[in-house]
Amino acid sequence: MRDEPAQVIISRYCEGVYGRTGTRELGWQALLREPRGYLRVVGAEALEAEVGNGGFNQFFCNSSYEYAPFAAELYDRIEQSEMASLIRGAYQSYAHLHSRWLDLGVVSKSIEVALEVLDDRYWQLRKGLPTYGDFDNEPFSLEGAIEYYYRTCPEDFVRS
DSSP states (O other), rough: OOOOHHHHHHHHHHHHHTTTOOOOHHHHHHTSSSOOOHHHHHHHHHHHHHHHHHHHHHHHHHHGGGGHHHEEEEEETOOHHHHHHHHHHHHHHTTHHHHHHHSSOOOHHHHHHHHHHHHHHHHHHHTTTOOOOTTTSSOOOOHHHHHHHHHHHHHGGHHH
């Protein structure tokens, strides 16, 4: 196995998801054939990008919500079970929003409020996560966590 930095993993497999063919579905099918570790990395990166940009409302209204189970698995693998639990619970409670948003273009005010509470809890948990290295001088860095995951669970990235 080559020693690859997190950014190489992320860029290669995010590109795989969105595909060189220009169709997301073909890229997703290609990614599903990869070792589980890559799915987890892409899931965590998608979650981080969407929640960081527009909260869980954006995450569940865009197709990125499909990656939530993989993101939760990554947090389990780096022994951050509380974050994994939050992500799993959010997915179980709100994954249905994607089709509703596509149909109606909006979600109810009560769901918006619930998602804002979820956002607050996510950021609160995130602040308490270990540093995993000195990336961007942040208390927590997803890139550092991915590097840590890659180095501590190399078997997750090996093809059978």
